[in-house]
Amino acid sequence: MQSPDLGEDPLALDRQVCFALSVASRNVISLYRPLLAPMNLTHPQYLVMLALWERSPRSVTDLCDVLHADAATLSPLLKRLESVGYVLRTRSRSDERRLEVALTEEGARLRDEAEKIPYKIVETLGVELSELEELHVALTKVISASRRALDTR
Structure with a gap:
């Protein structure tokens, strides 16, 4: 396989995909902050809520898969969402090892504002x-x- 032509300076900052992705991500997420603040949500919590507005309940494993996150990252987000009354975490009746996350009525109602x-x-x-x-x-x-x-x- 032939190496791609990355130009005269392959380390030029303005040509780095990682740099463009990082700056774009930071900037776009900052635009969400003032829109999410009245809903008492951070951007990562908003992503969890988006997944739950698509389908609820969901297992933590399923949420990890769909959000491309690990359980250690997701756990504090879910605890916070539960503490503000948007979700309820319960053990599955069929498998106690499985933790299920469901929207509360308040969490479901929040969707109208989030739209x-x-x-x-x-x-x-x-x-x-x-x-x-x-x-x-x-x-x-x-x-x-x-x-x-x-x-x-």
């Missing part, structure tokens, strides 16, 4: 929706490729 957020983010960014959709497709490919590479290590 406004994607529209506000698109408007704030001022980037065409089609461009954001293309970016999403490209990032999904990067996520898949990086997970495959990590799995083979």
Whole structure:
């Protein structure tokens, strides 16, 4: 396989995918903060809620899979969401080792308010929706490729 041409300086900061991803991620997440604050959610908690608004209840294992997170990262988020009354964690009746997470009525009602957020983010960014959709497709490919590479290590 032929090596790709990475230009004159392969270490130029402005050409690094990791740098662009890091800055974009930080900046976009900061746009979410003021939108999530009235809902008493952090961005990581919002991601958990998105998964639960898709389907509830879910096992912690399932949440870890869908969010690409480990249980140690997810556990404090779930405890906090339970303490504010958005979720309820219970042991599965069929398998006590399995922890299930379900939305409470309050957590389910929060979805109506959260539905406004994607529209506000698109408007704030001022980037065409089609461009954001293309970016999403490209990032999904990067996520898949990086997970495959990590799995083979």
